Amino acid sequence: MRSAIPGTGAWCAGLALAATVALPAAAQDQATYARNLSSACFTCHGTDGRSVGGVPPALAGRDKGELLEMMKGFKAGTRPATLMHQQSKGYTDQQLEAIAGYFAGTTKGPAAPAPAARVNY
Ligand code: HEC
Numbered sequence: 001m002r003s004a005i006p007g008t009g010a011w012c013a014g015l016a017l018a019a020t021v022a023l024p025a026a027a028q029d030q031a032t033y034a035r036n037l038s039s040a041c042f043t044c045h046g047t048d049g050r051s052v053g054g055v056p057p058a059l060a061g062r063d064k065g066e067l068l069e070m071m072k073g074f075k076a077g078t079r080p081a082t083l084m085h086q087q088s089k090g091y092t093d094q095q096l097e098a099i100a101g102y103f104a105g106t107t108k109g110p111a112a113p114a115p116a117a118r119v120n121y
Contacts, residue, residue: 034102037095041087041103048106064104071096 038049041059045051049059059067073079074088075096091099 030098031102034098037091038099038102041099046111049103050106050109050111052111058108059103060106061108062104064100067100067103068097071100 041049044056045059049061051058070079071088071091072093074081074084075091077085088096
């Protein structure tokens with residue numbers, strides 16, 4: 001279809017192309033956002049949710065819905081905890097969903113060994 005305004009056809013085609021190219025970048029931003037949020041949990045639950053010896057419980061590769069329900073339970077105070085009440089209260093439900101999705105997408109496995117101590121510095 002010809003554009004009613006001369007010269008806008010190419011501009012519109014360019015815009016449509018930009019929109020399709022921008023989608024993967026937006027998905028990448030969302031993945032980075034979810035990982036950044038989840039990194040606050042790595043200290044205790046291990047990098048990518050693979051905790052050392054399973055204490056506290058590993059989060060890697062678990063069901064997203066189950067993780068989200070547990071986090072909402074901690075946030076509401078209905079699920080017993082020592083410190084997860086505090087850890088969960090700072091997040092919106094949308095952020096908790098992003099975090100649950102991130103850990104569900106990671107692979108179960110043993111925690112990575114700590115890097116060897118450097119002796120030659
Ligand atoms: C300071 C250490 C610490 C941090 C940080 C932490 N957790 Fe926890 N987490 C625990 C402990 C300890 C438990 C056991 C419940 C309790 O005593 O609070 C637990 C339990 C859980 C459980 C329940 C697991 C199960 O199978 O019962 C989930 C889910 C969870 N944490 C998710 C998270 C998420 C998501 C984050 C980051 C937003 C996070 N935790 C940050 C220490 C931590």
